[in-house]
Amino acid sequence: MQDELQKLALKVNHHEENIRFLKSELNAVEDSCADLGIKIGNYYSSMAAIANNDTSVEEAEQRTIQSILKQDETAAGIICQLKIRHYQHASKLPLMKDVLGVVATLGKINNDNLSRVLSEYLGLDNMLGVVCKTYDGVEGLETYDKEGMVDKTSGIHGLGRTIGKFLDGRFTVFCLENIRPFSGDFMIDDPQRKLLLHKPRLPSGEFPPGFLGFAVNMIHLDQANLSCLTAGGHGLRETLFYSLFSQLQVYKTRAELRNAIPLINDGAVSLDGSILRPNGSFCLGNRASLGIQFPVTANLGVSNLPVTITELEEQVKHKNWEKERLLEDIKRQEDLLNQVKDLFSKKKEQFMAYITQPGMLQRASQASPTIPSPATPGSNPFGSRPPHLR
Structure with a gap:
């Protein structure tokens, strides 16, 4: 009976492992469905925008650059x-040579509302942040006299003066080689090298209504910026x-964001401005x-999709x-797990009832070998000897 219990316990573990594996596969499939849903939504919104003569990539870039040039007394403007x-x-x-550009010019988005809210x-300081490849580039942007x-x-500052612009106040600089990179994996076969992040899930296992994705993966990088890597190989x-x-x-929407608050760890935004x-x-x-x-251009939603929406x-x-x-x-x-668990419980009850029977305990004590007491003469070679042997 004890052997049967052990076999049933192994079957329980086997089915539990199978369920864990199948659920991990299900999560992966649901993630893929969510990604495909986002791509299809982008496709249709992009096609609608193109039909309305939306701006090209070049026009969108020029619009952003012209906005930066108006900030003519900032490091980004200079x-x-x-x-x-x-x-x-x-x-x-x-x-x-070490300056890649300004944050606002290094990525593109295919939705105007998303671009505005991101x-x-x-904030303006980060959007106008100057991006350098190495710390040598950061040091080259500014030097100090003996008094600091x-x-x-x-x-x-000196370069600005050569074109008649005088930089005053602070400005933000990002150094790629000093930034701790994302340590996870990337989406397989994704030309944009998007990050493999765990999507939020409701207790039912479904995604929260209205969830579109992660902002870091909704930034489009052109080929030049995709190929820009640090010495450690990070993009x-x-x-x-x-x-x-x-x-x-x-x-x-704002309402969908607020309903998902328990699932949000690193903040959230909505297309309507929350x-x-x-x-x-x-x-x-x-x-x-x-x-x-x-820069906002709807063409981004089409360029990375398969040839047909079909x-x-x-x-x-x-x-x-x-x-x-x-x-x-x-x-x-x-179902199989529940059956095995029920059978295991019944067998366990039978086994416990069997070993706790009074007759079983008595037979077990009788069957156990008797150990002679050391105090009994003759039972111990070092104990008392009969009188005729003394």
Whole structure:
């Protein structure tokens, strides 16, 4: 009977392991379905925007650059002016060779509302932040005299003076090699090298209504910026943009965001302007216009998709079939597990009743070998001897 119990316990473990494996597979399929749903939504919204003569990528970039150039007494404004209006001179300067650009120009978004709310979330200082590859580039932007005061004749300050711009106040600089990169994995076969992040889930296992994705993965990088890597082999998404957004979630509406608050750890935004910061604070009131935002172009929603929308929809059908099959397998394994558990409980009760019977205890004591007492003469070679042997 004891052997039977051990075999049943092994069967319980076997079915539990099967269920854990199947649920992990189900999570992966549901993640794929969510990603495909986002892509299909982007496709249709992009096609609608293109039909309405939406701006091209080049026009969107120029719009952002012109907005930065208006900030002519900032480090970002000076760098943009040097790169665009004084390119030949600037390209020869060691200082400019390490500067990748300004945060607002390094990524693109295919939705105007998302671009506006993410720009507001980051704030003007971050959007105008200068991005350098190495710390040598950071040091080259500014030098100091013996008293520790900023030398206005060197670095970015000196370059600004050469074009009649005087930089005053502080400015933000990001150094890629000093940013701790995202330590996880990337989505398989994704040309944009998006980060593999765990999507929020309700207790039922479903995604919260209105969840669109993570902000860090909704930034589009062009080929030049995708190929920009640190000495450690890390790109802009897993360094700069992950440091700015972390796992910031994006929802369709304010109401859907608020319903998902228990599932939000690193803040969230919604397309209609709601902002929940990682520290738990809300940004209320009317939306502020920074005047600077990521370039917006609907063409991004189409350029990274398969040739036809039919292919995407077929993938969704296949994933839904996989999901149904996995749910059936999980149900079957759970039924088998319950049967084995019931049988195990019954066998355990029988075994406990058997070993606790009074007659069983008496027989067990009689069957046990008798150990002679050391105090009994003759039972111990070192004990007392009979009188005739003394």
